[in-house]
Amino acid sequence: MQLVYLNGDYLPLDQARVSVLDRGFTFGDGVYEVIPVFGGSILCPDEHLRRLYNSLSAVAIRNPLKHSEWYGIFERLLDHQPTRNDCSIYIQVTRGVGEREHLYNDTLVPTVFVMCKPIQARDFTSGxxxxxxxxxxxxxxxxxxxxxxxxxxxxxxxxxxxxxxxxxxxxxxxxxxxxxxxxxxxxxxxxxxxxxxxxxxxxxxxxxxxxxxxxxxxxxxxxxxxxxxxxxxxxxxxxxxxxxxxxxxxxxxxxxxxxxxxxxxxxxxxxxxxxxxxxxxxxxxxxx
Ligand SMILES: Cc1ncc(COP(=O)(O)O)c(C=O)c1O
CATH class of the missing domain: 3.20.10.10 (D-amino Acid Aminotransferase, subunit A, domain 2)
Structure with missing residues (x-):
């Protein structure tokens, strides 16, 4: 069973649901990040989180979590990984759920989704x-x-x-x-x-x-x-x-x-x- 994080809850992937009025769905109004994990070790987590914060700030979505809270989510999801195979942590933050209007309300609550995804082992060394x-x-x-x-x-x-x-x-x-x-x-x-x-x-x-x-x-x-x-x-x-x-x-x-x-x-x-x-x-x- 794959565990994912959605808006404060940890739940099986097939039970994770967001509204069709989420602005990520209606407008593609959100940002994401992909952090590689090799043998359980997370590569450059601070650099990836800093880039996430820059993306959020560039589109005026409030950063919904503290640095340590992001790290807590990563640890918990990685603990549930069945193996130490290479994987990536996928983070998506959208502006949240609201009327389908271009002009958004500043009070919207961002939608936060995080999951681990296996990295396909592929050999590119021959070009x-x-x-x-x-x-x-x-x-x-x-x-x-x-x-x-x-x-x-x-x-x-x-x-x-x-x-x-x-x-x-x-x-x-x-x-x-x-x-x-x-x-x-x-x-x-x-x-x-x-x-x-x-x-x-x-x-x-x-x-x-x-x-x-x-x-x-x-x-x-x-x-x-x-x-x-x-x-x-x-x-x-x-x-x-x-x-x-x-x-x-x-x-x-x-x-x-x-x-x-x-x-x-x-x-x-x-x-x-x-x-x-x-x-x-x-x-x-x-x-x-
Ligand atoms: C457009 C684009 N440029 C560059 C990269 C490489 O970025 P990174 O090395 O942080 O994975 C990506 C990764 O997905 C990308 O989508």
């Missing part, structure tokens, strides 16, 4: 395909909004094209990010990724990888990347909490570099996998 697409999303991509229709459409299109893992998005001639990932490129021995302005989500995996790369000789530049630079890159990587650091070996059906995972990716992958648990909190240690 994946990706497509490119115009960035058809809105302009506030730093907000992790539940309104994900462009991402849903782009991921479906990618999967239908050569089984691609993601769509790499271009806005006005510049790389922004993947539909559900951040993007790095390698030119020679130089690693680059776009800076985290409003065009991209400040990925926690991205930030951690940039930090780790800056501690080793290869380094990482946070800088605008043109579409042409993307297409001519020797290596392209995708990053996210659930996939880690993944090499792209075909872009729009065209080989990237030598059409195999590059040697800088191998360094970055090893570095990330070796160090990530240093940024994780082991089971039972979140509180106190």
């Amino acid at each position: 994946v395909s990706a497509i490119t697409h115009e960035d058809i999303r809105w302009k506030y991509c730093h907000i992790k909004a539940i309104t994900l229709l462009p991402g849903v459409m782009l991921k479906k299109l990618a999967a239908a094209t050569d089984g691609s893992l993601d769509a790499i998005l271009i806005r006005q001639g510049y790389l922004s990010e993947g539909a559900s990932s951040n993007v790095f490129i390698v030119q020679g021995r130089t690693v680059k990724t776009p800076a985290t302005d409003g065009r991209v989500l400040a990925g926690i995996t991205r930030d951690l990888l940039v930090r780790l790369l800056q501690e080793v000789p290869v380094g990482c530049e946070e800088t605008p990347i043109t579409e042409q630079e993307l297409r001519q890159a020797d290596e392209i990587w995708l990053t996210s909490s659930t996939i880690g650091v993944v090499p792209v070996i075909r872009l729009d059906g065209i080989p990237v570099g030598e059409a195999k995972p590059g040697c800088i990716w191998q360094e970055a992958f090893r570095l990330y996998e070796a160090r990530k648990l240093n940024f994780a909190i082991p089971p039972g240690r979140l509180i106190g």
Whole structure:
């Protein structure tokens, strides 16, 4: 039986109910967060919660819980996980239940939903395909909004094209990010990724990888990347909490570099996998 948290209660997933007038349902009026858990240890929980708070504040939804209360929920749900297999903690906060009117009442009580979801064990180390697409999303991509229709459409299109893992998005001639990932490129021995302005989500995996790369000789530049630079890159990587650091070996059906995972990716992958648990909190240690 999978236990989930909904508005103060812990209950089986199939008993969790929200109103059809919840603004998450009628307007997509809410934000979310996904926190990876490896072998029971929660990766970068503070960074994820800080990003959740930033998303909430950007859309003027009040943060309904204290930091320690969020941690209490995570501990309780993880305690109920049947195994210590890798999983992610999914958090969704909507503006709450109200009349279906665009203009909302400031007194609404946010709806809070949290569940654990297994991370599918997939091996991407031999490389994946990706497509490119115009960035058809809105302009506030730093907000992790539940309104994900462009991402849903782009991921479906990618999967239908050569089984691609993601769509790499271009806005006005510049790389922004993947539909559900951040993007790095390698030119020679130089690693680059776009800076985290409003065009991209400040990925926690991205930030951690940039930090780790800056501690080793290869380094990482946070800088605008043109579409042409993307297409001519020797290596392209995708990053996210659930996939880690993944090499792209075909872009729009065209080989990237030598059409195999590059040697800088191998360094970055090893570095990330070796160090990530240093940024994780082991089971039972979140509180106190
Ligand atoms: C649009 C977008 N960019 C980047 C990321 C990667 O973020 P993180 O590394 O925090 O998972 C995601 C993750 O879902 C995403 O949806």
